Amino acid sequence: MRQIYLAVLFLFAATTAFCQNPLLLKDVYPGATGSSIQQIVKTSNYTFFNAEDDDADTDRGLYRTDGTTGGTIRLNLSYLPDPPPSVNNYASTKADKLTALGDKVIFAGDNFAPGYGEIWASDGTQAGTIALERFQPTVANRGPVYELAAMNGYVYYGVIAGNNKTQIRRTDGTAAGTSLVYEFSSYTTAPEPGLFKVINGILYFNIYDRRGAGNDMVWRTDGTTAGTYQLRDMGADYFLMGFFMEPVNGATCFMTGKVDPVNFASSKTTLFKTDGTPAGTVPVYEFNGVYNNNLYPSYAVIGNTVYFSAYDNVNGKELWKTDGTTAGTMLVADIVPGAGSSSPLNLKNFNGQLYFSANISGTYKFYKLEGNTAVMIKDIAPLNGINGNSSFAISNNSLVFTAGSATSGAELWISDGTAANTFEAADINPGVNGSSPMLITSGNPVYFSANNGVNGTEIFRYDNTAGIAGLHKIYVN
Numbered sequence: 503m504r505q506i507y508l509a510v511l512f513l514f515a516a517t518t519a520f521c522q523n524p525l526l527l528k529d530v531y532p533g534a535t536g537s538s539i540q541q542i543v544k545t546s547n548y549t550f551f552n553a554e555d556d557d558a559d560t561d562r563g564l565y566r567t568d569g570t571t572g573g574t575i576r577l578n579l580s581y582l583p584d585p586p587p588s589v590n591n592y593a594s595t596k597a598d599k600l601t602a603l604g605d606k607v608i609f610a611g612d613n614f615a616p617g618y619g620e621i622w623a624s625d626g627t628q629a630g631t632i633a634l635e636r637f638q639p640t641v642a643n644r645g646p647v648y649e650l651a652a653m654n655g656y657v658y659y660g661v662i663a664g665n666n667k668t669q670i671r672r673t674d675g676t677a678a679g680t681s682l683v684y685e686f687s688s689y690t691t692a693p694e695p696g697l698f699k700v701i702n703g704i705l706y707f708n709i710y711d712r713r714g715a716g717n718d719m720v721w722r723t724d725g726t727t728a729g730t731y732q733l734r735d736m737g738a739d740y741f742l743m744g745f746f747m748e749p750v751n752g753a754t755c756f757m758t759g760k761v762d763p764v765n766f767a768s769s770k771t772t773l774f775k776t777d778g779t780p781a782g783t784v785p786v787y788e789f790n791g792v793y794n795n796n797l798y799p800s801y802a803v804i805g806n807t808v809y810f811s812a813y814d815n816v817n818g819k820e821l822w823k824t825d826g827t828t829a830g831t832m833l834v835a836d837i838v839p840g841a842g843s844s845s846p847l848n849l850k851n852f853n854g855q856l857y858f859s860a861n862i863s864g865t866y867k868f869y870k871l872e873g874n875t876a877v878m879i880k881d882i883a884p885l886n887g888i889n890g891n892s893s894f895a896i897s898n899n900s901l902v903f904t905a906g907s908a909t910s911g912a913e914l915w916i917s918d919g920t921a922a923n924t925f926e927a928a929d930i931n932p933g934v935n936g937s938s939p940m941l942i943t944s945g946n947p948v949y950f951s952a953n954n955g956v957n958g959t960e961i962f963r964y965d966n967t968a969g970i971a972g973l974h975k976i977y978v979n
Contacts, residue, residue: 535958549567552598579595601652619646657674686709689714707723717737740758748808753776767794790816818843821846838861847861848894857871898966910932914942932955949963
């Protein structure tokens with residue numbers, strides 16, 4: 503009888519462990535404090551994230567996971583080229599700007615401002631976690647390393663180098679494959695590179711001359727010195743305030759502010775486009791509304807159309823579209839009629855259809871676009887609705903996202919785009935408080951951060967192999 507009891511007990515324990523879905527992978531900061539995860543990035547081998555643990559520093563270190571609790575570990579950022587003690591040796595305490603490159607992650611180490619920062623690479627092993635180069639400029643800046651983006655087998659990054667010059671550099675994850683692409687040698691003011699976006703083998707970016715003329719300048723590079731050049735100096739007339747959007751009809755659109763020289767607060771919004779040439783970088787459409795209502799709009803591309811959220815004084819902030827022409831830029835749906843705003847967020851192309859969240863009377867709801875009509879899929883939560891800080895991730899032919907309910911709070915939800923198959927996937931923090939899942943990754947498994955009410959905000963894995971049909975699984979806290 504004792505043997506039968508032990509066998510049943512073992513089977514129950516094994517079944518309970520198997521059924522933990524989502525699964526807490528690691529309590530990085532032990533206790534209820536939480537590890538303040540900032541990024542989760544998938545590579546072809548491991549998933550990397552940066553998180554704060556309970557050591558002496560208050561920085562986010564580098565972690566990786568293979569999707570198991572035992573395979574979720576911290577990687578030390580120690581650079582020891584010489585026998586200690588040596589001024590060439592150092593240890594980084596912070597991993598920032600994680601960017602996937604094949605089976606590696608490229609990232610900025612330390613990156614304190616003003617001061618120093620490094621570029622690192624990791625393949626998920628301690629031996630394969632290496633520093634590639636360090637920057638120690640003396641000019642005041644936000645941190646030597648600005649932005650990173652992967653393109654054609656390299657990660658490109660903007661830095662203020664040790665000579666106080668702004669540079670675009672690249673790496674393939676090895677010291678030998680790390681080099682200078684372009685130096686902005688004519689500037690003595692160390693302008694700041696930002697808004698990196700790779701489109702069809704070209705990296706578009708902004709150069710902001712913060713300590714000089716104060717202008718924004720649109721640039722591009724194909725990875726060569728000759729192929730790195732300015733597309734437009736926005737001068738005193740315009741300033742960038744949106745990401746470069748995926749192209750339609752050969753046009754890459756981006757949002758700018760049009761300066762009111764008398765009263766800056768009254769500056770308007772202008773949609774620009776570029777075809778990758780200086781002559782083709784031009785304004786497309788001016789909105790009748792102040793600029794600060796159109797900062798960094800959410801967008802998605804469906805076919806030859808960019809859908810985005812935009813504000814004007816007549817319709818409020820609603821759903822718009824453009825084909826890259828003035829005539830083809832127009833309001834799609836005035837979801838909250840009149841000057842009120844639905845402020846569309848989380849725009850996503852899912853199986854060729856536009857899905858998004860819209861604010862109805864202070865609560866974000868789950869919508870899709872049918873023709874030119876915005877249709878609410880499901881009134882998920884009269885209390886909380888779609889989390890405006892979340893985003894839709896595509897996983898196994900379903901959308902995974904954060905939404906709230908009056909009984910469960912903000913939790914992990916899943917949908918195939920229909921009302922009948924839109925469900926709460928897991929009640930990670932039982933009760934009305936919710937676990938507030940964030941940083942949800944695409945693909946399967948799905949990784950995200952969440953607070954189960956016991957361990958604070960930590961790293962979780964959700965197995966979405968069965969998709970909508972897999973919702974019989976349970977989470978055991």
